[in-house]
Amino acid sequence: MSGFGELYEAVLGGNKQVAVESTQRALDDGVDPQIIIDNGMIPAMAEAGRRFENEEFYVPELLLAARAMKAALALIRPLLAEGGADRAGSVVLGTVKGDLHDIGKNLVAAMLEGAGFEVIDLGTDVEPERFVEVLKETGADILGLSALLTVTKPAMKDTIDALEEAGIRDEVKVMVGGAPLTAGYADEIQADAFADNASSAVRVAQELVADLARDQPGNRPRQPVG
Numbered sequence: 225m226s227g228f229g230e231l232y233e234a235v236l237g238g239n240k241q242v243a244v245e246s247t248q249r250a251l252d253d254g255v256d257p258q259i260i261i262d263n264g265m266i267p268a269m270a271e272a273g274r275r276f277e278n279e280e281f282y283v284p285e286l287l288l289a290a291r292a293m294k295a296a297l298a299l300i301r302p303l304l305a306e307g308g309a310d311r312a313g314s315v316v317l318g319t320v321k322g323d324l325h326d327i328g329k330n331l332v333a334a335m336l337e338g339a340g341f342e343v344i345d346l347g348t349d350v351e352p353e354r355f356v357e358v359l360k361e362t363g364a365d366i367l368g369l370s371a372l373l374t375v376t377k378p379a380m381k382d383t384i385d386a387l388e389e390a391g392i393r394d395e396v397k398v399m400v401g402g403a404p405l406t407a408g409y410a411d412e413i414q415a416d417a418f419a420d421n422a423s424s425a426v427r428v429a430q431e432l433v434a435d436l437a438r439d440q441p442g443n444r445p446r447q448p449v450g
């Protein structure tokens with residue numbers, strides 16, 4: 225975190241204004257946005273998590289840290305998107321039903337946009353039916369599901385089941401992520417892929433789009449239905 229002490233402390237301490245100013249200064253100095261995320265923001269959230277687990281932080285402190293991180297990330301997200309070259313594919317993304325955690329999902333969205341993906345971000349606490357509806361409307365290539373709670377992991381399976389029921393399971397690749405997940409769990413619920421961080425999410429998404437093109441050569445790019 226060398227050089228990012230102020231940003232780290234601001235996010236950890238929930239000081240939104242300093243977090244934003246410090247991020248803006250780093251950007252003005254020409255620091256790569258990805259370095260700012262990796263060296264300032266993620267370590268601060270990791271430390272917030274550690275303190276929460278040790279009961280040194282409670283929910284209000286976490287909320288303040290999350291708010292500071294989100295405000296700082298908002299400055300970076302458009303810059304990552306600018307870097308995106310050709311359209312790499314489209315992703316419907318959301319945190320599953322019952323789960324309000326969105327920091328990791330937002331990072332994944334920012335990185336995907338940066339790699340040229342079109343991202344349709346449905347936010348948090350998203351019902352399976354809503355995912356189905358938007359996938360039908362947009363004909364997106366990938367569904368990205370995030371869950372941070374052990375109790376909301378089953379909502380990923382419910383969402384995959386809803387895709388089956390709607391008859392669109394074969395038309396979309398499902399990628400899952402979030403701290404409590406493992407590749408084994410992704411297999412168990414028959415997701416197509418798992419990624420444990422935002423950078424690998426981009427690589428995995430690129431592979432999934434390539435798989436989809438192989439699976440359905442006559443059907444690329446897909447058109448929205450209904």
Ligand code: B12
Pocket residue numbers: 266269270272273274276277283284286287290322323324325326327328329331332367368369370371372373374375399400401402403404418419420421422423425
């Ligand atoms: C911040 C936080 C909160 C904030 C969330 C604010 C926000 N806007 O997101 C608030 C305060 C609201 C919160 C609330 C709660 N939280 Co909370 N929270 C956290 C905390 C500290 C950090 C999560 C985080 O942002 N990490 C940083 C990001 C960058 O990492 P990440 O989310 O893992 O995402 C990365 C990867 O997982 C992956 N990824 C994530 N999503 C996706 C999606 C796809 C498609 C892919 C490919 C990859 C991917 O890429 C991301 C970027 O690299 C964690 C502890 C921890 N160490 O994880 C607890 C934690 C998740 N919370 C926990 C709990 C218990 C709760 C509450 C129930 C607390 C309470 N008593 O009210 C509530 C639940 C509210 C709800 N219904 O969702 C527990 C969960 C325990 C469990 N196993 O179920 C944890 C683990 C803390 C703990 N050890 O007790 N929380």
